[in-house]
Amino acid sequence: MTIYEALKTDHDKVKGLLNTLVSLGEGDEKQFASVVEQIRDELIPHSRAEEAVFYNSIREVNTAKDLAWHGYEEHMAAETLLRTLQAADKVDVQLNAVARELKSALEHHIAEEEGKIFSAAQHLFTEEEAVTMAEAFEGLKPKVKEGNIVQTTLDMVANMMPPRLAAPLRTFIYHA
Ligand SMILES: [Fe+2]
Ligand SMILES: [Fe+2]
Numbered sequence: 001m002t003i004y005e006a007l008k009t010d011h012d013k014v015k016g017l018l019n020t021l022v023s024l025g026e027g028d029e030k031q032f033a034s035v036v037e038q039i040r041d042e043l044i045p046h047s048r049a050e051e052a053v054f055y056n057s058i059r060e061v062n063t064a065k066d067l068a069w070h071g072y073e074e075h076m077a078a079e080t081l082l083r084t085l086q087a088a089d090k091v092d093v094q095l096n097a098v099a100r101e102l103k104s105a106l107e108h109h110i111a112e113e114e115g116k117i118f119s120a121a122q123h124l125f126t127e128e129e130a131v132t133m134a135e136a137f138e139g140l141k142p143k144v145k146e147g148n149i150v151q152t153t154l155d156m157v158a159n160m161m162p163p164r165l166a167a168p169l170r171t172f173i174y175h176a
Pocket of ligand 1: 007011046050110113
């Protein structure tokens with residue numbers, strides 16, 4: 001499996017969950033909260049591992065670096081919407097609007113990744129590197145899964161920092 005296939009498998013899962021989420025109506029509070037949690041459990045490990053393995057490999061070779069930064073911005077925007085949904089205690093019109101906003105933000109983000117970012121990366125990495133990245137990506141995801149909001153946010157910040165500066169932050173995150 002290549003990194004492209006691994007990422008796309010996750011993207012398809014998230015898209016399916018988003019479709020379920022926006023189809024829920026008023027009175028479906030419990031199910032709404034449960035689907036939001038399922039999205040969280042797919043999206044956060046995916047995004048952190050994608051940043052650490054895929055985006056940062058792109059930044060390392062220094063071409064298409066702007067595409068990776070743009071991806072980070074979109075991760076941040078999506079996670080802000082996700083937190084709004086996690087914090088809400090009942091489903092109302094406003095919440096459904098936030099759910100639809102999250103759906104369209106993520107559909108846009110996924111389309112950009114599978115389009116522009118994948119094709120840039122396919123020029124930068126060999127097939128063998130794409131397979132190695134998939135293994136690293138799948139290995140990293142379970143480690144992110146249990147993290148709380150503070151930890152996963154600090155993780156994102158660490159992913160964005162130069163490795164030399166990120167090391168002390170990672171030590172803090174995992175030993176605090
Ligand atoms: Fe992705
Ligand atoms: Fe992403």
